[in-house]
Amino acid sequence: MSGARRKRKEVLARRLSAALVMLFFAGMGVAGVLGVRYLTDPARLPLRTIRVEDHFRHLDRAELQRALTAAVDGGFFGVDLEKVRQAALRLPWVAGARVTRIWPDRLQVEIVEQVPVARWNDGGLVNGNGEVFYPKGGKGLALPLRFRGPEGKAVQMLAFYRDVQPGFRRRNLEIRELMLDRRGEWRLKLDDGVLVVVGRARQQYRIERLLAAYAVLGQAGRNLRRIDLRYEQGFAVAWRPEEKG
Numbered sequence: 001m002s003g004a005r006r007k008r009k010e011v012l013a014r015r016l017s018a019a020l021v022m023l024f025f026a027g028m029g030v031a032g033v034l035g036v037r038y039l040t041d042p043a044r045l046p047l048r049t050i051r052v053e054d055h056f057r058h059l060d061r062a063e064l065q066r067a068l069t070a071a072v073d074g075g076f077f078g079v080d081l082e083k084v085r086q087a088a089l090r091l092p093w094v095a096g097a098r099v100t101r102i103w104p105d106r107l108q109v110e111i112v113e114q115v116p117v118a119r120w121n122d123g124g125l126v127n128g129n130g131e132v133f134y135p136k137g138g139k140g141l142a143l144p145l146r147f148r149g150p151e152g153k154a155v156q157m158l159a160f161y162r163d164v165q166p167g168f169r170r171r172n173l174e175i176r177e178l179m180l181d182r183r184g185e186w187r188l189k190l191d192d193g194v195l196v197v198v199g200r201a202r203q204q205y206r207i208e209r210l211l212a213a214y215a216v217l218g219q220a221g222r223n224l225r226r227i228d229l230r231y232e233q234g235f236a237v238a239w240r241p242e243e244k245g
Contacts, residue, residue: 046075048105058135059093059113067091068109076105084109092135095127118145118161118178120154130155144191149180160186163204167211192224199230210235 050068054061071087072079081099088097088111096112114133116125123139124132126147132154147157157180165175168190177189186198198206206229217224217237226238 046105047072047079047107050107050109051102052109053111056093056111056113058141059091059111064088064091064094064111068107072107076101076103079107081107092133092138116141116143117158118147119143120147121149126154126158128158130158144174144176146177147179148177150182153180156180160203164188164207167207171211171214173214194224195226197226197228197230206230206235 050065050072052061052064052068067087067090068084071084073083074080079101081101084107085097085099088094088099088109093114094111095114098110100108100110102108114125114127114135116138117128118126119138119141120126120132124134125138125141125143126132132151145161147154147161149157157178160180161175161178168175174191175188176191179187179189181187184200186200186203188196188198190196196207196210210227210229217227223239224237225240228236228238
């Protein structure tokens with residue numbers, strides 16, 4: 001056999017091998033596509049159960065179940081887990097959510113419920129991260145603490161509260177209402193009914209100065225009405241009118 005003829009056979013064999021390899025991978029690709037279509041067809045391996053942890057204080061479980069069910073648009077493999085998770089997160093009482101598949105026909109949904117620490121203005125609630133949310137019925141929720149401030153200031157107000165509340169608590173006092181106006185002036189109301197005007201500057205120093213003298217002021221009992229800390233050398237005190245017998 002001549003060298004040219006042998007060379008042509010070798011080229012033909014290489015081309016045939018390459019064609020067979022291409023056909024093999026093409027067949028695999030088609031099989032893969034058909035397999036994906038088969039598995040993601042909602043009629044194949046349908047989801048039959050959405051299991052949700054049921055340890056909620058405020059979240060309406062029926063409302064959550066409806067939201068999750070409406071977000072399911074495929075079978076076991078075809079369902080969009082992120083879409084289901086986002087459906088849960090749109091509910092005000094949901095702070096976090098995790099969705100996983102449980103073979104062969106179940107979704108497991110783990111919910112982190114919002115934990116409110118204070119009421120926010122009229123109708124809102126503040127969680128432990130300073131995030132404001134507006135659930136149904138939030139306006140009537142009984143919480144001992146209320147924040148009143150401009151939108152976007154809840155994180156700052158929560159940080160301020162956590163800084164100053166321990167000092168009041170050591171004197172058996174609790175902040176019941178914390179107020180911040182648009183000019184940056186702070187006010188707070190204590191559980192004994194006293195209004196404390198803190199002002200816009202040196203808040204920590206002013207509060208510490210007040211707490212150092214509160215034991216003496218507290219002897220006034222219910223007559224103490226208002227304390228204004230916006231003075232360089234001290235603070236001003238307003239008294240309630242004396243009740244006539």
